[in-house]
Every structure is written in structure tokens, then in C-alpha cells.
Amino acid sequence: MKNWLAMILAGGLLGACTTVPPTNVHQPMTARPAARTENLAATGSIYQAGVSRTLFEDRRARYVGDTMTIAIAETTTASTKSNTNASKTTAISASVPTVSGLPGKSLQGLALDASSSNSLAGKGDAAANNVFTGTITVTVIEVLPNGNLLVSGEKQVSIGAGTEYIRLSGIVNPYFINAANTIGSGNVADARIEYKESGVISEAQVMGWLSRFFLSFLPF
Numbered sequence: 001m002k003n004w005l006a007m008i009l010a011g012g013l014l015g016a017c018t019t020v021p022p023t024n025v026h027q028p029m030t031a032r033p034a035a036r037t038e039n040l041a042a043t044g045s046i047y048q049a050g051v052s053r054t055l056f057e058d059r060r061a062r063y064v065g066d067t068m069t070i071a072i073a074e075t076t077t078a079s080t081k082s083n084t085n086a087s088k089t090t091a092i093s094a095s096v097p098t099v100s101g102l103p104g105k106s107l108q109g110l111a112l113d114a115s116s117s118n119s120l121a122g123k124g125d126a127a128a129n130n131v132f133t134g135t136i137t138v139t140v141i142e143v144l145p146n147g148n149l150l151v152s153g154e155k156q157v158s159i160g161a162g163t164e165y166i167r168l169s170g171i172v173n174p175y176f177i178n179a180a181n182t183i184g185s186g187n188v189a190d191a192r193i194e195y196k197e198s199g200v201i202s203e204a205q206v207m208g209w210l211s212r213f214f215l216s217f218l219p220f
Helices: 001-018 200-204 209-215
Strands: 067-095 111-143 149-159 160-173 182-184 188-198
Touching: 067 160, 067 188, 111 160, 149 209
Parallel strands: 067 182
Antiparallel strands: 067 111, 111 149, 149 160, 160 188
16 A cells, blocks of 8 residues: 555656656757867957958858757648548339239239338548747757758747747758848758647646556556
């Protein structure tokens, strides 16, 4: 009995803790820039080689550790509709007329009727509409050999007792990055975009751990 009470108490404590929802985006979700190879010694001048960029170089992301903003504008609409109708009708009729002057009068007036009918009607409808808009700033975590950038990032927003997690990762072609260092989510290859939340509202939509435990082995 004590063991059961300990298990229930431990499960209750674990259920009370807010856990971070799992993710499928590329890891890690941030990266530190590599150390610059230039001489970082202070020279007393305004120009510092370690932090400078050439006059003809813009501020678009191109190195590991650089950041860029992605404008999320995802709209998906899908619908399907199907109808099925089938019918079949069969009728059989047989009768024996009035018999006169011949044996077998006991069969006169005999009639046989048979009929059958089969019908099938089916209908199915499915529709889905999803809209996801927003912005998120991600970090370049790897520069691929062809120059494309592997980016990943996360944004956490805490409102009251709940926390919202917005995550994004994918492959970015530097050619599509505009002068404001921004790119639309539609130009991100292999994009993984997530919007998840943790807190009281999300936990209310999940079956309790004890119920899931019993359902895992009960045959009914």
C-alpha cells in the first residue's frame, strides 16, 4: 500500500512540474561566432580589425553566429469530398393458374413472390485551414559547402501561467535575403516551424499519467 501511495505522490509531483515541449527543429538552436583571426590588440585608433567589415560588405547573415529575421507567413488549405451511391433491385414472381380436368388440382391458385433490394450510400468530407503569421530571429548554426545557411532559433513568450514556444529551422539561400536581413518563411528549404505551449491550458488537454498507465494494459 505504501508503494502505491509513493507512486501516486511521485506522479502528482511530476505532473505539477511544467515541462518544455519536445522539438523537431535542427539542433543546436543557437551558435556562438567563431573567433576572428585578425589581430585584436587595441591600437588606440577608431579602426579595429577584429570587428570591422569592408565598405562594400552589407549586414546580411553569412557566418556562423550571425542572426537574421524570418517573416513567418504560412497558410495551408486542403479539402476533399467523396460520394458513393450503389443500388440493386431483384424481383421474382411465379404462379399456377386454375387447373381443370387434370389431376393435381391441389396446386391451383398457388403463387410465389420474391424480391430483394440492396442499397449503399456513403459520403465523406474533410477540410483543413491553417494560418500562422509572425516573425522570429534565428541564428546561423552552419554554413554549408555551397554557401547555403542552416539556421535555427527559438522564441519563448510567457503569459500568465503559460509559456508559448515558437521554433524554426531550415536551409536559407543567401540570395533570397533582402537588404534588411529578412527572408520570408516560404523561401526557407526543409523548414520546420513549431508553435507549442506549456502550462495549465495545455496540460488540461492531455490525459493524466495514471489514466494512461491503466489504459496501456487494460484489455477493455
